[in-house]
Amino acid sequence: MSVTKQDLYATIQRIGAAETAKMGLFHDLPGGGSGGSSDVLMLEAHVTQSDMAPRGVGILRYDYPVARTNASFVDVFVADAGPLSPDALVYEINVVVNTPQSLGVQIISKWYDPNKVDDLPEFDQRIAVRIEEFKPTVQITV
Incomplete structure (x- = not known):
C-alpha cells in the first residue's frame, strides 16, 4: 500500500496522528520507513x-x-x-x-x-x- 502526503495529511485530520501511526500510514509514504509499505x-x-x-x-x-x-x-x-x-x-x-x-x-x-x-x-x-x-x-x- 502506498499513500501520498495529501492522503496522509487528510487521514491525520480525520482520525488524529496517533491512530494514523497505528495504521502504519507514516511508513506507507513512498521511500518512507520500511521501503515504501508496511501493514504492521x-x-x-x-x-x-x-x-x-x-x-x-x-x-x-x-x-x-x-x-x-x-x-x-x-x-x-x-x-x-x-x-x-x-x-x-x-x-x-x-x-x-x-x-x-x-x-x-x-x-x-x-x-x-x-x-x-x-x-x-x-x-x-x-x-x-x-x-x-x-x-x-x-x-x-x-
Whole structure:
C-alpha cells in the first residue's frame, strides 16, 4: 500500500496522528520507513483488572480504525515483566479474537513459583502488541 502526503495529511485530520501511526500510514509514504509499505501496527496499552475477568487476568480489546481484508499475525508480550523471583508473575497469552475488524487478547498471570498459594494481585501491566495483516500469496488446496 502506498499513500501520498495529501492522503496522509487528510487521514491525520480525520482520525488524529496517533491512530494514523497505528495504521502504519507514516511508513506507507513512498521511500518512507520500511521501503515504501508496511501493514504492521505497533500498540502499547496499559491493561488493568476488569470486573469481567477473574483476578489476575487482563483483557485487551482493540478495534481497527479501518477494517482489514484478512485476519492478522499477532505478537504480544508483557512490557512490565521483570526478573524472575519467587514473588514474580509469569503470563499465559491467548489471542481470543482475530478478525479483520478487531483483536482480543487475554493475559493470564500465574505465580512463577508453582508452590505459592497467595491470591494473585489485580492485573495491572503494560502490554505491547505487534499486528501484521495476513496477505495470502499462495493457497494450497488439499
